[in-house]
Amino acid sequence: MTKQGPILRSQDVQPEIEQILLSGRASTASEAESIYLDEHLEEIAELAVVLNDRELRDHEAVKLLVSHGSRSWEDGRL
């Protein structure tokens, strides 16, 4: 829990993306992921403050953000 509210939970990320897809708000997985990221951007920024490096790397929302972002020279690297 942070001052702003509960921390975004890693295990909730994929179910929420699936829900976005199933509800018809998105027609592709990539679109659903984009919607998820745009709706949770401030919470993801908060993760960068409250989590340590290992927790941050392992968090599903962070992995998603990085996969939709600018490429590293090494795949999957944060």
Place this chain on the structure above:
Amino acid sequence: MGGWPAVTTEQRLAEIARALQEEAGIDALVMGGHAVRHYGVERNTIDFDFCTGAASTDEVRSKLALSHSLGELPEGPSWRPHDFARFELGKLADGREEWLEFWVRNHLLADFNQLHARAERGTYGGRELAFLSLTDLLRSKETERESDWQDIALLEEIRDLRHLASAKTDARLVEFLSSIRSRRGFERAMMAGAFDANQIVRNAIHACVHPISYAFLVPRVKDAIPVALSAQLEPAYLDRLRQVEFGAPKHLVLVEVVRRAYKRHAMELDRQDKQRHLNQG
């Protein structure tokens, strides 16, 4: 087919650019898909996009009619008829139309004289052509279309690596760092020791225009401030960026947050601009 020699799409663009210049007297810069290809991104395109110094789309129409090799081209619909005109060149074998498109005024770009002053010349399709500069091309792609942002991601990398390769003086190094946009560019800069000198990074921050560039630099010299950013860096993100270690995973995550926020805002601005024009229509 039809007895005509086969030409590549690049040759086709070069011939069109020649006709525009020499027959129609239209001063134009290549933009869109062919400009993206020129800068090194392998990308298919069937349209021929230009920005032009013509005063109006009427001027484009009247001058285009002077070109004997382009002939009389049927005009297609435009949702911004005072700023943008498109003409059908023909149909491909699969039935898709080929379009010749002109921006007279583009809401994302500076006026033509400024674009022209910054244009890059290069050989393309066997001729020397004038292209939107890489920076202007990046700006032209900040639309509501996801495919344009995919081009942006690749073009950012190309521009960063070009800048790094030419960063042989302090001034060039400042120019590179102040405009850094890609993760790969950042990582290569780290490997090259480009961030080692405090004053260089401070000067680069002063010169930053893009919030993503600022987000890359701020943890390194936390009290330095840009003179003028093109878009605000959210105070909440800036506060967090000032707390994290430069180059650490937390820093890189926050840069991607800033990138995503910028993209979301730019897409919304473009959507609103389009809606305004449709409402006026």
